Amino acid sequence: MISLPLCLSLLSLFLTYLIFSRTSRYLRLAHIPGPLPAKITTLWLAYHQSTGSLARHLSSLSKRYGPIYRIAPDWVITSDPAAIRQVWSARGPWYRGEWYDMFRFDQPKHAALKAKLLPGYSGKDVDDLHEVVDCRVADLVRLVEQKYLSDNQKGVYRPMDLAEKAQFMTQDVISELAIGRCFECLIHDKDTYGQMTEVTGSLPLIVTLAIIPWTLGLLQNPIVRALLPKEKLEGVMRQQELARRHAARRFGVEKVVKRDMLGSFVKHGLGHTNAWLETFGQIGAGSDTTATAIRMTMFYLMSSPARYKKLQEEIDIAIQEGRVSSPITDEEARRLPYLQAVMREGMRLCPPVMGLLPRICDTEQIVCGVRIPPGTNVCWDAISILRDKETFGADAAVFRPERWLVEMKDVEKKKNMEFVQGLVFGTSGRFECLGKAIAMLELNKVFVELLRRFDFALVNPLTPLISRDYSLSLQVELWVTITERFARS
Numbered sequence: 001m002i003s004l005p006l007c008l009s010l011l012s013l014f015l016t017y018l019i020f021s022r023t024s025r026y027l028r029l030a031h032i033p034g035p036l037p038a039k040i041t042t043l044w045l046a047y048h049q050s051t052g053s054l055a056r057h058l059s060s061l062s063k064r065y066g067p068i069y070r071i072a073p074d075w076v077i078t079s080d081p082a083a084i085r086q087v088w089s090a091r092g093p094w095y096r097g098e099w100y101d102m103f104r105f106d107q108p109k110h111a112a113l114k115a116k117l118l119p120g121y122s123g124k125d126v127d128d129l130h131e132v133v134d135c136r137v138a139d140l141v142r143l144v145e146q147k148y149l150s151d152n153q154k155g156v157y158r159p160m161d162l163a164e165k166a167q168f169m170t171q172d173v174i175s176e177l178a179i180g181r182c183f184e185c186l187i188h189d190k191d192t193y194g195q196m197t198e199v200t201g202s203l204p205l206i207v208t209l210a211i212i213p214w215t216l217g218l219l220q221n222p223i224v225r226a227l228l229p230k231e232k233l234e235g236v237m238r239q240q241e242l243a244r245r246h247a248a249r250r251f252g253v254e255k256v257v258k259r260d261m262l263g264s265f266v267k268h269g270l271g272h273t274n275a276w277l278e279t280f281g282q283i284g285a286g287s288d289t290t291a292t293a294i295r296m297t298m299f300y301l302m303s304s305p306a307r308y309k310k311l312q313e314e315i316d317i318a319i320q321e322g323r324v325s326s327p328i329t330d331e332e333a334r335r336l337p338y339l340q341a342v343m344r345e346g347m348r349l350c351p352p353v354m355g356l357l358p359r360i361c362d363t364e365q366i367v368c369g370v371r372i373p374p375g376t377n378v379c380w381d382a383i384s385i386l387r388d389k390e391t392f393g394a395d396a397a398v399f400r401p402e403r404w405l406v407e408m409k410d411v412e413k414k415k416n417m418e419f420v421q422g423l424v425f426g427t428s429g430r431f432e433c434l435g436k437a438i439a440m441l442e443l444n445k446v447f448v449e450l451l452r453r454f455d456f457a458l459v460n461p462l463t464p465l466i467s468r469d470y471s472l473s474l475q476v477e478l479w480v481t482i483t484e485r486f487a488r489s
């Protein structure tokens with residue numbers, strides 16, 4: 001039996017340790033401003049992440065606290081594009097923080113792993129990449145024609161939730177590319193595996209826990225897993241199972257050899273476990289992101305009739321002059337300057353990935369003129385950076401694709417604008433999005449194929465959609481009416 005004096009001594013030792021560790025943690029970054037609760041506990045950040053409006057909240061706080069401020073005891077955030085250029089630099093000493101563990105980014109093996117994945121993601125080793133995207137875009141067009149065409153003259157009203165259908169399309173593309181089996185969400189006009197709702201549904205919990213890294217161990221505990229609400233994990237489990245089965249066929253005695261993404265990964269030496277994990281990961285990484293780019297670009301176009309018309313004119317003229325096939329090719333789309341500007345601007349104003357993307361460093365660094373001790377998470381303030389007035393001009397918060405088209409004498413300024421906008425995919429090299437080529441291929445095709453045939457209008461201009469950010473920017477309920485254009489091509 002432990003005596004009372006011993007108990008009290010142990011307790012006072014523990015309390016002394018707690019006070020000492022908390023105080024020294026607080027003092028490490030005491031020279032950096034920030035909200036008081038954030039300086040004391042990570043729970044402040046976790047709470048704001050759970051509300052679904054963290055990125056907007058942090059962006060508004062940057063106006064009060066300046067270009068770098070504290071958002072948790074060991075975390076800071078910067079709204080200075082130059083600081084992010086430094087911290088995300090391909091050859092710099094910074095690496096991804098523990099936050100990424102929740103999303104299974106393989107830290108130590110990262111560079112080697114990425115080299116094995118690149119040929120597959122870039123499309124070089126994939127025979128039918130363009131055809132897959134063409135077919136899924138065609139499915140979307142067909143769905144609109146069959147179910148969602150309104151007719152103002154005849155009073156036919158068939159509103160469509162573009163937020164949902166955009167994700168049906170990206171989900172169909174990525175499932176076919178990743179696991180060789182299209183989920184056929186567009187054909188059946190439903191979230192066929194229920195995985196979309198469930199993955200999106202479990203995201204708030206995952207991103208909130210990502211801020212408190214030790215919870216990852218907790219989540220892997222079978223007892224804790226058993227206590228979690230089953231419906232939140234069912235979709236993820238089903239996806240995992242599909243990915244596992246798909247990958248298993250590529251290994252063993254009777255292995256299937258194919259020129260598709262998984263085939264490329266295996267050819268370049270990816271082992272069995274990493275193969276199925278990567279396959280599974282693609283569905284998460286490649287569906288919500290591209291869907292957001294489609295939804296929000298369409299939303300900005302619909303809210304800006306002059307720009308909408310200008311894009312449609314560019315497409316119409318290119319069709320008349322024979323510069324656009326049916327369906328449009330990736331190369332043809334790249335030669336439509338206004339389309340490219342529209343896409344840049346849509347993703348700039350609403351970056352599909354708004355997460356903190358923290359980097360840490362093992363040595364002391366100076367960021368924004370401030371001393372950053374080793375082990376500090378340095379995050380990006382996505383919204384402020386992509387709307388930085390010094391970079392993009394006084395109207396940085398406005399959807400104005402023309403900013404990308406004006407002749408600029410200052411070449412450096414133009415390059416800087418492109419660099420900062422490019423951050424929506426991370427920085428080239430070590431930390432860039434692997435799926436960028438696939439995402440751009442989808443975007444290059446989908447807007448032209450929709451706008452050459454249809455006209456879109458918002459159903460609820462006052463509350464056009466619901467948008468949340470759980471690291472990924474997510475939208476629901478973007479209701480639109482779609483009418484057929486007179487001159488069909």
Ligand code: HEM
Binds near residue numbers: 281293351
């Ligand atoms: C418009 C659409 C997309 C955007 C804006 C986007 C953006 C990003 C960003 C910001 C990152 C993190 C970079 C970092 O940590 O600094 C990332 C990583 C990643 N993305 Fe995307 N993404 C998009 C579409 C896709 C698609 C379609 C796929 C799959 C085909 C994909 C696969 C990945 C993968 C695998 C990673 C992890 C890369 C690594 O391990 O370094 N993404 N993406």
